[in-house]
Amino acid sequence: PEQEGQVNFQANDSLTFDFEKQRIATLYGSAxxxxxxxxxxxxxxxxxxxxxxxxxxxxTPQDTLSQPVLIRDGDR
Structure with missing residues (x-):
């Protein structure tokens, strides 16, 4: 069962964490x-x-296949 506010994430390539100034998690490859x-x-x-x-x-800037897509309430 999913809890309210829970975030699930995955990536095909990698996941990095940067905790220097702020806590940033970056997902690479079909995130x-x-x-x-x-x-x-x-x-x-x-x-x-x-x-x-x-x-x-x-x-990458040249990549045309991984443009961001946001889906909310079934709308893209």
């Missing part, structure tokens, strides 16, 4: 983040674990 409010898919997803802000991009 997928699922929360009760929606789902985010992209080549790269960075999650600020302190502020709960998320950013999504292609994995």
């Amino acid at each position: 997928n983040v699922v929360h009760s409010s929606g789902e985010l898919k992209a080549g790269k997803v960075a999650m600020n674990l302190d502020s709960n802000l998320v950013s999504a991009n292609t994995q």
Whole structure:
């Protein structure tokens, strides 16, 4: 059973953590983040674990296949 506020995430390539200034988790390679409010898919997803802000991009600037997609209430 999923708990309210729970975030599930996965990536095909890797997951890195940077705790120098803020707690940032970055997913690389077909990243997928699922929360009760929606789902985010992209080549790269960075999650600020302190502020709960998320950013999504292609994995490289030339990549056209991993554009970010946000799905909320069935809308893309």
